Amino acid sequence: MKRIAETVERVRYPILEFELxxxxxxxxxxxxxxxxxxxxxxxxxxxxxxLPRLRILAVLGVVAWTFFxxxxxxxxxxxxxxxxxxxxxxDPCRGxxxxxxxxxxxxxxxxxxxxxxxxxxxxxxxxxVSNAGxxxxxxxxxxxxxTGEAGWYGTHQFALDAIFHNRMKQYECLTNHSAVASAxxxxxxxxxxxSRYHWGYDNxxxxxxxxxxxxxxxxxxxxxxxxxxxxxxxxxxTGWDFRRxxxxxxxxxxxxxxMAGGRNMTVLVLESTLKYTSDFSVPYPTYFHPxxxxxxxxxxxxxxxxxxxxxxxxxxxxxxDVPMSIRIRDHVIAQCKASSACAMLGxxxxxxxxxxxxxxxxxxxxxxxxxxxxxxxxxPTRRSVFDSMVAGCIPVFFHTxxxxxxxxxxxxxxxxxxxxxxxxxxDVRRRNVSIEAVLRKIPPATVERMREEVxxxxxxxxxxxxxxxxxxxKDAVAVAVDGILDTVAGTTNPPSLFDAIVSRFLPKxxxxxxx
Numbered sequence: 001m002k003r004i005a006e007t008v009e010r011v012r013y014p015i016l017e018f019e020l021x022x023x024x025x026x027x028x029x030x031x032x033x034x035x036x037x038x039x040x041x042x043x044x045x046x047x048x049x050x051l052p053r054l055r056i057l058a059v060l061g062v063v064a065w066t067f068f069x070x071x072x073x074x075x076x077x078x079x080x081x082x083x084x085x086x087x088x089x090x091d092p093c094r095g096x097x098x099x100x101x102x103x104x105x106x107x108x109x110x111x112x113x114x115x116x117x118x119x120x121x122x123x124x125x126x127x128x129v130s131n132a133g134x135x136x137x138x139x140x141x142x143x144x145x146x147t148g149e150a151g152w153y154g155t156h157q158f159a160l161d162a163i164f165h166n167r168m169k170q171y172e173c174l175t176n177h178s179a180v181a182s183a184x185x186x187x188x189x190x191x192x193x194x195s196r197y198h199w200g201y202d203n204x205x206x207x208x209x210x211x212x213x214x215x216x217x218x219x220x221x222x223x224x225x226x227x228x229x230x231x232x233x234x235x236x237x238t239g240w241d242f243r244r245x246x247x248x249x250x251x252x253x254x255x256x257x258x259m260a261g262g263r264n265m266t267v268l269v270l271e272s273t274l275k276y277t278s279d280f281s282v283p284y285p286t287y288f289h290p291x292x293x294x295x296x297x298x299x300x301x302x303x304x305x306x307x308x309x310x311x312x313x314x315x316x317x318x319x320x321d322v323p324m325s326i327r328i329r330d331h332v333i334a335q336c337k338a339s340s341a342c343a344m345l346g347x348x349x350x351x352x353x354x355x356x357x358x359x360x361x362x363x364x365x366x367x368x369x370x371x372x373x374x375x376x377x378x379x380p381t382r383r384s385v386f387d388s389m390v391a392g393c394i395p396v397f398f399h400t401x402x403x404x405x406x407x408x409x410x411x412x413x414x415x416x417x418x419x420x421x422x423x424x425x426x427d428v429r430r431r432n433v434s435i436e437a438v439l440r441k442i443p444p445a446t447v448e449r450m451r452e453e454v455x456x457x458x459x460x461x462x463x464x465x466x467x468x469x470x471x472x473x474k475d476a477v478a479v480a481v482d483g484i485l486d487t488v489a490g491t492t493n494p495p496s497l498f499d500a501i502v503s504r505f506l507p508k509x510x511x512x513x514x515x
Contacts, residue, residue: 092173093173095182095485097173097174097175097182098184098481099175099176099184099222100171100174100187101185101220103186103188107187107189107209108187111192111209115128115129115196125156125195127154128156129159129162132163132467133155134153135154135159137152138154146359151290151291153289154359155287156285157284158191158192158236159236160284160463161192161234161235161236162189163285164463164477165187167464167466170466178221182489183485184232185232186231186232187233188213190234190235190267191237191241192236194206194235194237194241198252203244203250206253207259210262214259227264229264232268232484233266233267234267235256235267236285237269240253242254242255242257242258242267242269243255243273257276257279264278265278266484268480268484270283270381271380274405280409280480280483282409282476283410284386286386287363289463290462290464290470291464292471296459300455303390303458304451308368308370310341310343311436311439312396313344313366314336314342314344315387316333316345316347316377317347317377318333319377326376328375328398328428329376329377332375332398332435335428335434336435343365363390366388366390366391366392367392369393371394371396372393372394380399381401381403382402385403386461389454392458393454398422404422410460410461410479418449418450418453419450419454421439421442423435459474460474460479461476463476
């Protein structure tokens with residue numbers, strides 16, 4: 001009977017047999033037989049003392065497995081059954097489904113209603129967030145091209161949160177069943193949340209909405225599937241604006257992406273920190289938001305046929321607060337002013353500056369220039385890069401962080417010089433180079449090839465009108481979604497609770513083989 005009981009114990013608990021045999025061997029060190037049933041009385045007594053501890057471990061294992069199965073399958077209750085037949089193989093959305101959280105309005109719509117809180121610094125943001133985030137439609141300009149009817153709006157450079165959210169509402173593979181989704185979109189207006197509490201508030205107030213959001217997400221079953229690693233959101237500012245604890249200035253921005261939970265999600269920003277693998281840069285919004293493929297193709301034909309009467313152009317203001325050791329914009333402005341081949345819109349850094357806040361003036365200038373100078377300002381990237389490229393103007397970069405190290409999904413990873421010119425900023429600061437002389441040396445045939453490459457890139461740099469839909473062309477949102485899906489597909493599930501418990505009691509690697 002004792003043999004039968006011990007045999008049953010070994011069948012019921014194969015993983016725990018290792019501990020039992022080990023104890024029996026130790027208790028009967030002088031015995032030659034390796035069979036547990038053959039140990040002497042003292043060995044049986046030692047094994048009996050071990051069994052209670054092993055039974056406790058077995059119970060813990062059952063509890064761990066139960067929790068593991070609950071975590072991985074609790075989402076299924078809110079989903080529909082998906083067929084494994086031929087219909088699934090023909091599903092054009094297979095692997096592309098995205099689930100969008102229906103967040104409480106305090107995380108997006110209510111933030112927009114607080115747009116007047118920025119009036120002390122940015123003026124009337126309420127106008128900029130109208131029309132699904134596009135801003136007010138532009139009035140008729142001199143030639144009747146840059147108008148609201150043609151898809152042109154006074155779009156703010158930091159309005160991407162609302163634009164992207166409204167575009168995702170039109171996403172063709174949106175699903176209400178999170179279990180079939182490859183990614184989860186979180187429509188939190190992080191950029192607008194930054195601006196409403198940035199000036200005159202303490203850090204606790206700045207982080208309040210972010211903390212609330214993370215707590216809300218962690219309570220959802222969708223989060224527990226991959227612990228947030230398949231979640232993504234849009235924060236329409238630079239990545240450093242959401243990592244206050246990593247900034248030089250301890251009072252700048254929120255800590256959304258540095259707090260627990262926030263670190264797990266992928267975030268789309270206008271400028272990547274280039275330090276963290278979870279933030280990806282996407283283009284700044286421009287003034288043009290086409291409603292159809294025809295709108296895009298018509299605009300490409302227009303800029304392709306433009307008569308470009310000046311060699312180079314610059315739009316921007318000086319940056320006297322940038323350290324002299326890296327300040328280049330002053331030198332670029334000086335060279336532009338000294339050249340008869342350079343056109344410039346000088347911008348005063350004050351509210352209501354008439355030139356730089358006039359989209360028609362900016363776009364008209366960029367369409368007349370062959371090259372558009374893009375020196376860094378407060379940070380390496382600039383909205384002007386995308387405004388100029390939409391106008392068919394070849395960008396001239398002075399810092400690799402302005403474009404070459406950014407926008408991996410929207411700009412060519414290799415062959416940067418196919419669409420742009422690079423002049424090292426150190427050469428400009430040291431007055432070792434003439435920008436005009438460098439540009440004049442480029443052969444006309446090369447200029448034409450570069451401009452054609454810029455024009456080819458235009459569709460992927462635009463954010464289409466969220467209230468309409470492009471037919472075949474991919475805009476900046478479509479390209480970003482492809483990038484997100486590829487990124488999420490490359491993530492792995494974090495270790496389960498079962499893995500964490502069992503790995504403490506069995507030799508390294510053996511528990512994985514047993515699963």
